[in-house]
Amino acid sequence: MSSVSRRQFLVTTGTSAITAVFLKGCLGNPPETTSSISSTEVTPVTLTPETTPETPTIQLGFAPIFEAAPLIVAKEKGFFAKYGMNEVEIAKQANWGSARDNVEIGSAGGGIDGGQWQMPMPYLISEGLITKNNVKIPMYVLAMLNTQGNGIAIAKAQEGKNITLDMTKAKDYIVGLKQSGKPFRAAFTFPKVNQDFWIRYWLAAGGINPDTDVNLMTVPAAQTVANMKTGSMEGFSTGDPWPTRIVADDIGFMSALTAQIWANHPEEYLAIRADWVDKNPKATKAVLKAVMEAQQWCDTQSNRAELAQILSGANYFNVPATVLKPALMGKYKMGDGQPDIDDYKMAVQYWKTDKGSVSYPYKSLDLWFLTESVRWGFLPASYLDTAKALIDKVNREDIWKEAAKEAGIPDADIPTSTSRGVEKFFDGKEFNPENPKAYLDSLTIKNI
Numbered sequence: 001m002s003s004v005s006r007r008q009f010l011v012t013t014g015t016s017a018i019t020a021v022f023l024k025g026c027l028g029n030p031p032e033t034t035s036s037i038s039s040t041e042v043t044p045v046t047l048t049p050e051t052t053p054e055t056p057t058i059q060l061g062f063a064p065i066f067e068a069a070p071l072i073v074a075k076e077k078g079f080f081a082k083y084g085m086n087e088v089e090i091a092k093q094a095n096w097g098s099a100r101d102n103v104e105i106g107s108a109g110g111g112i113d114g115g116q117w118q119m120p121m122p123y124l125i126s127e128g129l130i131t132k133n134n135v136k137i138p139m140y141v142l143a144m145l146n147t148q149g150n151g152i153a154i155a156k157a158q159e160g161k162n163i164t165l166d167m168t169k170a171k172d173y174i175v176g177l178k179q180s181g182k183p184f185r186a187a188f189t190f191p192k193v194n195q196d197f198w199i200r201y202w203l204a205a206g207g208i209n210p211d212t213d214v215n216l217m218t219v220p221a222a223q224t225v226a227n228m229k230t231g232s233m234e235g236f237s238t239g240d241p242w243p244t245r246i247v248a249d250d251i252g253f254m255s256a257l258t259a260q261i262w263a264n265h266p267e268e269y270l271a272i273r274a275d276w277v278d279k280n281p282k283a284t285k286a287v288l289k290a291v292m293e294a295q296q297w298c299d300t301q302s303n304r305a306e307l308a309q310i311l312s313g314a315n316y317f318n319v320p321a322t323v324l325k326p327a328l329m330g331k332y333k334m335g336d337g338q339p340d341i342d343d344y345k346m347a348v349q350y351w352k353t354d355k356g357s358v359s360y361p362y363k364s365l366d367l368w369f370l371t372e373s374v375r376w377g378f379l380p381a382s383y384l385d386t387a388k389a390l391i392d393k394v395n396r397e398d399i400w401k402e403a404a405k406e407a408g409i410p411d412a413d414i415p416t417s418t419s420r421g422v423e424k425f426f427d428g429k430e431f432n433p434e435n436p437k438a439y440l441d442s443l444t445i446k447n448i
Helices: 006-013 017-021 066-076 096-105 121-126 167-179 194-205 221-230 242-248 274-279 281-298 301-311 321-328 363-375 383-394 397-406 436-442
Strands: 057-062 087-092 114-117 139-144 150-155 185-188 215-218 235-239 252-257 269-273
Touching: 057 066, 057 096, 057 281, 066 087, 066 114, 066 281, 066 301, 096 114, 096 121, 121 139, 121 269, 121 363, 121 383, 139 274, 139 281, 139 383, 139 397, 150 194, 150 221, 150 242, 167 194, 185 194, 194 235, 194 363, 221 235, 221 242, 235 242, 242 252, 242 321, 269 274, 269 281, 274 281, 281 301, 281 397, 301 321, 363 383, 363 436, 383 436
Parallel strands: 057 087, 057 114, 185 215, 185 235
Antiparallel strands: 114 269, 139 269, 150 235, 150 252
């Protein structure tokens, strides 16, 4: 197995001065924590010896995008406290590098015990592929936080160039920019994970090689608007509210929603250090029960206006609720002559969709992330030979099921299979978790 040294990784992720300037909350620098402003009274459950948490305290990190909503709501609506976790702190991370560094040192060192993650970050951290000195920090994936809620925003200067969901019409233009020495510059918030994968899949489906035909870079989510304003990039793949904020500020337009690329796709996850979970199994289930209740609250359409108000707070997104609410309701102004979208099913979802459970961490979806990592050369092909064993070690869907049963979740909402079945993408490709190599063979553009 080849590994990526920390120095090499930092060079990869920190090439822009902007990224360096906004890097805070790293090793030895505690993350910014938030305080509860909840005005909702939630009746605590009656705790028994079997359900009383070993500790009421945990430090969880989050990034200011829609994926964080279940953690924020669990704090603000009192769901953590309801299950005996009344000293939970959720800490805003400056960027994903900060989150990685903070989980390395853990809460004992002023960092975090876990929180919200792009996939497959918990695997990369567990394998020591992106940690200091390649030290393995075992983590457990405990729940998926949401599906959808991401988009690819394009700078206004690129209007009229056919940069839409179907990139085949823009291929000659994009390749021509590269040949002229002024390549199309596209960014994401962290390399080799979700938002990198979405823009890569979108480009490759249009016949554009993301490794050779464009320039990709890493920029923190909260800096997307500023970077688009200054013209330092032409495209950005990230979670809402930042793509819709770019449209609202008339800086750019939406070329594609990830919900269009892959309906009900896996997005970000709750993952916690394995040593914390192993030491605190009852507290872990209490955290999960609170997050599940928060996910159900977030998924109630009539709560979306209040959700926008909660997320808009300065401690969280610091974005007006009027900007957040349309996307939460599935209302997207696409721009550049494209029809607007008004479909709640296209919005971020947190608990249940037509595809099934959102919260349950299907092992088959973890396998897609590892397979896509092999596709782009981020992991050696040999990983597919041992993927099942690795997933069984990191993915703790068994703890999710235990927590769901304790919380009284109906049996109908508790999956009986660790596979979500065959996944279908907008370009006609299919991923069958029973045969990931067939998926790789079907792809024209890859780096294997």
